[in-house]
Amino acid sequence: HFVGTPQWASPEQLVGGAGRVDLRSDVYSLGVILYQVLTGGFPYDVSGPWHEVASRIQKIAPAPLRRSRRDFDDDLRTIVMKCLAKEPERRYETAGALARDIRRYLAGDVLDAKRESTWYVLRKPVRRHRLAIGGPCANSRGAHGRAASAG
Known part of the structure; x- marks a missing residue:
């Protein structure tokens, strides 16, 4: 049974996979907050019954970061979308790793998220x-x- 606020929950939290919930779940939630700060909205529709919201979070790709009137550069989109990856292994491993990439972004340096x-x-x-x-x-x-x- 899920306990929390589904709008900021990671997909693995919503399915009750306690064994899969780790620091990367927090990174997902930080990604939702970062998305909200940048766009003023959620990366997916959060209206409707809980099970529908949970299904969208688990299955539907986040809305492009261009939903607001501002156009965001590719590096910023990469940071946010890496946080919002459905699969935990595709996210930043920790909030510290996310913070390092944000600092690199602000300094104009190469992002770890794109080193490949x-x-x-x-x-x-x-x-x-x-x-x-x-x-x-x-x-x-x-x-x-x-x-x-x-x-």
Whole structure:
């Protein structure tokens, strides 16, 4: 029997799987709260009888983070959706791991949630330091271009 508030409960909590409930269930709840802070709503419809709400939480993918008027970047969407993964093993292992990725996001660093993507890992520092990298290159091209046209 479930005890708690289903709107913030993880899918495994709703089915009474006490053996599967661990710190990642808390991460799921934090993901719901983060989603609410960003959008003003829940990631799924929480109206109706308890069993219908529980079924949606267990089976339906969270609504895209674009539900509000703001557009969120891919890294922020990744953090929130990792928290809201239906399978506990796909979530952050602890709230501390989530907090580290939020700090990385705020600093513009590579997220742990995306380290498996080589392209992302290589591209992220370039985007972060675009001006530092692009500035000297742009100046040298400009000077070279002027010298070539003068000759």
